[in-house]
Amino acid sequence: MSAASLETQGLCKSFGALPVASDIDFRLESGARHALIGPNGAGKTSFVNLVAGMLRPNAGRILLGGEDITRLSQAARVKRGLVRTFQISALFRRLSLIENVTLAISEREGAAGDLIRPSGRHRKLIEEAYALLETLGLAEEALRPVNELAYGRQRLADVAVSLGLRPKVLLLDEPAAGVPSGETGAIIDMIERLPSDLALLIIEHDMDLVFRLAKRITVLVQGSVLVEGPPQEIAADPKVRQVYLGERAPR
């Protein structure tokens, strides 16, 4: 059996006495459309932070394409194609949209260390950034500072920055969080059009979005995996129903 795109083995993390991840075994196959759901405080974002390298695990291993990356820095993981987005838009707010994406592309290509040549001379990188914005329908606003964009557009911009890194594994941390329900359609469209060989993990509260996009779902409760399976199984699972009883996605 070939190595998964992303795998965790016995991943543990606690803040003092509070466990946020206990013994999580998780596999993300290449080309996966996998959702991670769970009630508030289940440890979903902590899991993303652990995998992306913002948090260090207390125990366990993280493998990317079979390679152990547990000890690698966040930057080193990004260079290997493991990229995340943020629950609360983490953009370069006063910089233009195209600059936001160009910054990411420049880092990927190693151009960002260039002290001498004007950034505009790296024309190919700028063209790539613009083309990426075009495919996401953001090109018209390329020169606007991102803090002037509608929030739904900012969420798309956040993903655009991450896509500029050409990820092999993309962790989408609540891509629709805070977006008015009328605008989630654009985000679902965007996710559906992502390259099919990209392994995608979506953390999301919006169940419509989860059940439309995910081929597999993992339910996390209090830092451990409650159950994992295809959407129909998860929807019918009595344990999941119990956890979610009376709890609808907060808007």
Place this chain on the structure above:
Amino acid sequence: MAAVSDIAAPGVLDRFAHRHRFRLAEALPWLATIAAYFVFPDYLSLGAQILATVLFALSLDLVLGYAGIITLGHAAFFGTGAYAAGILAANGWGEPITGLFAAALVAGLAGLASGAVILRTTGLTLLMQTLVVAAMLSEVANKASRITGGADGLQGMDVWPIFGQFRFDLFGRTAYVYCAMVLLLCWLVVRAIVHSSFGRSLTGIRENVLRMHAVGSPVTHRKLIAYTISAALAGISGALIAQTSQFVGLGVLGLERSGTVLIMLIIGGVGQLYGAFIGVPLYMIAQDRFSEIDPVYWYFWIGLFMIFVVMFARGGVLGLSERIWRARRKPS
């Protein structure tokens, strides 16, 4: 993969890709520098001090305005450069240009060494550490009085004519032109850096360091490079002041100097490359005028002026003029 199909695209791309091109307005500070030489021949010594201090503020802008490194100890590098050039000139090597290079080297090394330690921290911790570095260097200069002259200051500097031709005269003509030329060269360097991909990545670090990490940027490494370059430029600035005034006192390393240059940059506008060119002359001319009109309480007027800037002109003079410019264009 990057085939740009849209017809409007080249316009957008060009506008974005050509931001580094020189604009006409960028000649204004230099026209003013040339004009001041002829209009105020009696104030050229002050003018030389202003030009050298503009370079100091410019070096601060690179770390504060672009890389977002908050510092209250930038005088550490200004003073290191001043002492490097001063000690050379007091010990038999008064050639000014090599003096500048020596100052840049020593100050740059001081920036590299201290930056490697303190740039791992951020916020108030970093602020404290920059203060401490400057205080430590000041104490070293105080104790090493055999070399530095200690609290009495460094005496006996002999600065040779520039290129063996141009003596430093009493009226400050040579000093003015010398400082203007060095500032011009250093400004070209800073300008190239802020428009380079490296410079853009610094603004990324300033705007959102979390996301810079997440796009795989070696943040601490970048900050250290910017800090080192800035320290070297601050050192050149200090050397200019030392060479043109032929004296170095402990004040070059003091907290007051670090604070004053910060105030001058804030008045002009932070992170816009030209804040130094506006804030420094404004502050130093105001200081010169106020201290003549009201020798005892002139600091009060400076303070009042600062409060005005913070309340009504956030983003400094440059920020204010940009807002006025936008407001006038909008109603149409």
